[in-house]
Every structure is written in C-alpha cells, then in structure tokens.
Amino acid sequence: MLALIAGRGALPVELNRALSAGGRAPLVATLEGVGSDLPTAATWRSFRIEHLGSVLQDLRAAGVTEICFAGAIARPALDPAQIDAATAPLVERILKALSSGDDAALRAVMGLFEEAGMAVRAAHEICPELVAPAGFAAGPQPLPEAVEPMIGQGAAILQALSPLDVGQSVVIGAAGCLGIETAQGTDALLGFVATSEPRFRRGPAGVLVKGPKLGQDLRVDMPAIGPDTLRHAARGGLGAIVVQAGRTLLLDREALLAEAEAQGVTVVARELGL
Incomplete structure (x- = not known):
C-alpha cells in the first residue's frame, strides 16, 4: 500500500x-x-x-x-x-x-x-505524464532572440548555487539578475520581481529559469510549474518561463496551456544543464 x-x-x-x-x-x-x-x-x-x-x-x-x-x-x-x-x-x-x-x-x-x-x-x-518533455512549448512562439542570453545566465546562476542548496528558480531581465528563489518559494520570488522599480525591468521582458539543483534527490520536491506560476510571472512583467526538460513537472497542463496564451507568457522545456 x-x-x-x-x-x-x-x-x-x-x-x-x-x-x-x-x-x-x-x-x-x-x-x-x-x-x-x-x-x-x-x-x-x-x-x-x-x-x-x-x-x-x-x-x-x-x-x-x-x-x-x-x-x-x-x-x-x-x-x-x-x-x-x-x-x-x-x-x-x-x-x-x-x-x-x-x-x-x-x-x-x-x-x-x-x-x-x-x-x-x-x-x-x-504520474510520468506530468514531466515536461524536451521541446514542450506553450504560449507565444518563438522565444525572442534577446531572451537567449538571459536563459544562459539564469542556468549558470542555478548551476553555481546548487552546492549551497538555495532554490530552484532565478529571474533574469535585461538589467541582469532580478531575483533568486529562496526558502519562500517561486511565487514569493515572482512577487518580489513584480514590486521592483520599473528601471530594473526595462528592455525585453524577462524570463524565469527553473530547474533542480545539481545532484538533487528528485524523489521529493522536483521543480514544478502550473497556471498560478504563469499568472505570477505575468504580473512580474516576464515574457517567458524556461524549465529543465525531463526534470520539471507541469501541473494542471490543460489550464497551464490556456493560461500561457491568455497571459502572453511563453513556456519552454529545454536542456539547461541542471
């Protein structure tokens, strides 16, 4: 049982x-x-x-x-x-x-x-069907070219922080790193970004990069996103969410797909080295 x-x-x-x-x-x-x-x-x-x-x-x-x-x-x-x-x-x-x-x-x-x-x-x-497959995408397509360096920076920060067991997410904007997930969780991170001064969010819309810590035991606390993540990201002025393929859960996928379209936030699963 x-x-x-x-x-x-x-x-x-x-x-x-x-x-x-x-x-x-x-x-x-x-x-x-x-x-x-x-x-x-x-x-x-x-x-x-x-x-x-x-x-x-x-x-x-x-x-x-x-x-x-x-x-x-x-x-x-x-x-x-x-x-x-x-x-x-x-x-x-x-x-x-x-x-x-x-x-x-x-x-x-x-x-x-x-x-x-x-x-x-x-x-x-x-429920293996919850895992985000490589190539999964939702919302506006394709990702703007300006976002690619942000994704790389976000993945590099998460890789560097892994030994410190801090968090699974980071937000990157045109001005650089806007926030790192801590014990309060992803929604708190996105709420913090939403209250940041507009000058820090100038230029192309930012991106939430999310994935497991290197060496993390994925039997518990595998990274996950759902419709609420989309809504919080949109309130923070973000244009994209990029997650580690094969190591992130997509919750309430049908509603997540609908929310991505409604909020104009692109969701992509790809290899981030996490």
Whole structure:
C-alpha cells in the first residue's frame, strides 16, 4: 500500500486522482497547519511533527510499504511539550533536518521513512505524464532572440548555487539578475520581481529559469510549474518561463496551456544543464 504525505498545491490532487483511478487509492496524511487542496474526506489523518514517530508506527500497522511526498510544506516549529514517546528518539534528527537546506532536510526526512521500512516513490514515477518533455512549448512562439542570453545566465546562476542548496528558480531581465528563489518559494520570488522599480525591468521582458539543483534527490520536491506560476510571472512583467526538460513537472497542463496564451507568457522545456 502507498501513502501520500500531502502538502498544498495541485500535485497531491493530481496524484490522488491518478492513483484512485488506477484502483490504488492511497492513504493520505497531512501536516497540521500546512493545509491541503485535497478534500477533507480524502485525508486519512492529520499529524503534528512532534508525533512523527507514532505516525511511522501507524503507517506500518496499516500495511504501508511505499510513501510519496507531494506539495508544498512549510517547515513547522517543534514544540517540545508536544513530543510523544515514539518521536522522542527522533528529535535530534528532526531538529537537524529543520535547520538544513531544502534538499538536505528532505533527504533526512526520507531517511526516517526508509528506516521504518517504506520505499520513497517519486511523483514522476507515479504520474510520468506530468514531466515536461524536451521541446514542450506553450504560449507565444518563438522565444525572442534577446531572451537567449538571459536563459544562459539564469542556468549558470542555478548551476553555481546548487552546492549551497538555495532554490530552484532565478529571474533574469535585461538589467541582469532580478531575483533568486529562496526558502519562500517561486511565487514569493515572482512577487518580489513584480514590486521592483520599473528601471530594473526595462528592455525585453524577462524570463524565469527553473530547474533542480545539481545532484538533487528528485524523489521529493522536483521543480514544478502550473497556471498560478504563469499568472505570477505575468504580473512580474516576464515574457517567458524556461524549465529543465525531463526534470520539471507541469501541473494542471490543460489550464497551464490556456493560461500561457491568455497571459502572453511563453513556456519552454529545454536542456539547461541542471
């Protein structure tokens, strides 16, 4: 049996739909305070990070042998008064994970589930059709020639930042780098760009370049874009989104295609060296 640890966004919804349609409805667990776009009736249980040890025991008792993490999950604060007996032996590792970079934190959490006898399954293993193929394009075509150097600069920045485990996205405009994704996520980056002074966004419309960090474990947190990404990019005055082909998820693809046309933002999947 497979369990889905669901966060916010469209990815858990798409995975739950695909698994249920295939006769493999998962057990769905959510982290308290995070929220989920899945209906409450679809959720097996909601838990606190202070009860993770008990959740691992309950998953094993329910016959879960595979686990998939999907959706955005903000790092919770650990309340020492709430820690239960089953979680107490894990506290040191949980605290270390919560203070690490995204990829390191996720590797640590996956390790806890693996040690409990559960294999970690990637979202793209369950729904390979979500992965952006090389050559995928949506919205206005072709990309303006002036954007090509921006794409190269964005890819080079992401490659250089990979060892620092910072983020998966960067925005490049005619004036140079306009912002780098940090722990707040891609939408926050695009919101920051949208509030930048117009002089920084002069010339050809900028581009969001997105892809995984070099060496990133793609079983969790594979880069993803969806219709909301298109809307935020348009508000930021961007003209294009370029993602790493084969290593980025396209969520709610039909709506994404429609939004690309409506917002006048080109979306392209290509090799970025990420």
